[in-house]
Amino acid sequence: MNRHVIIVAGGKGLRMGGDIPKQFLPVGGRPVLMRTIEAFYAFDSSIHCILVLPVSQQAYWKELCVTYHFTLPHDIADGGETRFHSVKNGLAYVTGEGLVGVHDGVRPFVSREVIAGCYEAAQTKKAVVPVIDVVETVRHLTKPGSETVPRSDYKLVQTPQVFDIQLLKEAYNQEYTDTFTDDASVVEAMGGEICLVPGNRENIKLTTPFDLKIAEVLI
Numbered sequence: 001m002n003r004h005v006i007i008v009a010g011g012k013g014l015r016m017g018g019d020i021p022k023q024f025l026p027v028g029g030r031p032v033l034m035r036t037i038e039a040f041y042a043f044d045s046s047i048h049c050i051l052v053l054p055v056s057q058q059a060y061w062k063e064l065c066v067t068y069h070f071t072l073p074h075d076i077a078d079g080g081e082t083r084f085h086s087v088k089n090g091l092a093y094v095t096g097e098g099l100v101g102v103h104d105g106v107r108p109f110v111s112r113e114v115i116a117g118c119y120e121a122a123q124t125k126k127a128v129v130p131v132i133d134v135v136e137t138v139r140h141l142t143k144p145g146s147e148t149v150p151r152s153d154y155k156l157v158q159t160p161q162v163f164d165i166q167l168l169k170e171a172y173n174q175e176y177t178d179t180f181t182d183d184a185s186v187v188e189a190m191g192g193e194i195c196l197v198p199g200n201r202e203n204i205k206l207t208t209p210f211d212l213k214i215a216e217v218l219i
């Protein structure tokens, strides 16, 4: 079974702020993106990795690879206007049959077990998403105020989201809408069924400066 992973790092990182794009920030002394790519090679040393980066950051990334002696092979695709467009650009580098995962470049703490669980389940389920439980009480905002809802009705969604290649390509041929917040929502819009598997709680998305503090504890 051919395995590919598209690592998306084409965003602007507005919520993180700062001068250095968040995917390049050092965590435990090394750029986040290198740790993320290594997690997939630790799972499968023959995986085909596609890194999606804004065109304006590609030369800097190549410099970082030299500086940090980072030699794991990867194709580089151009970042797009939204995450959807970035994934679509990455998918152009995926051919043939097999499985393709899509993973946020800023989730370096995904566990090997979770990556393996997603690719394993996708062999039969075709569209697999890792999730974790909601650990706090959830309130739904209503017109008059708000109300508590049963938290067990909800899950928090992570990546890698892993799919049959042909299914994901077909899904990404749809017109973009802003309800596409992840890859599962794109497949679902086409009528595809999504299989949930366990994620890992450490698999946080580095979104705000607070997350960087947590990252230094997790490393």
Ligand SMILES: Nc1ccn([C@@H]2O[C@H](COP(=O)(O)OP(=O)(O)OP(=O)(O)O)[C@@H](O)[C@H]2O)c(=O)n1
Residues within 6 Å of the ligand: 008, 009, 010, 011, 012, 013, 014, 015, 016, 052, 079, 080, 081, 082, 083, 084, 086, 087, 104, 105, 106, 205, 206, 207
């Ligand atoms: N046009 C985009 C937007 C997002 N992403 C990627 O999708 C992942 C999840 O997105 P998020 O954390 O929201 O990143 P940003 O869009 O960069 O952050 P912000 O919304 O704060 O600007 C990130 O790895 C990000 O680089 C991408 O590849 N291309």
Ligand SMILES: C[C@](O)(CO)[C@H](O)COP(=O)(O)O
Residues within 6 Å of the ligand: 083, 104, 157, 158, 159, 181, 182, 183, 205, 207
């Ligand atoms: C794909 C994702 O990381 C799953 O949790 C998430 O949907 C990305 O959303 P964001 O608003 O762009 O951070």
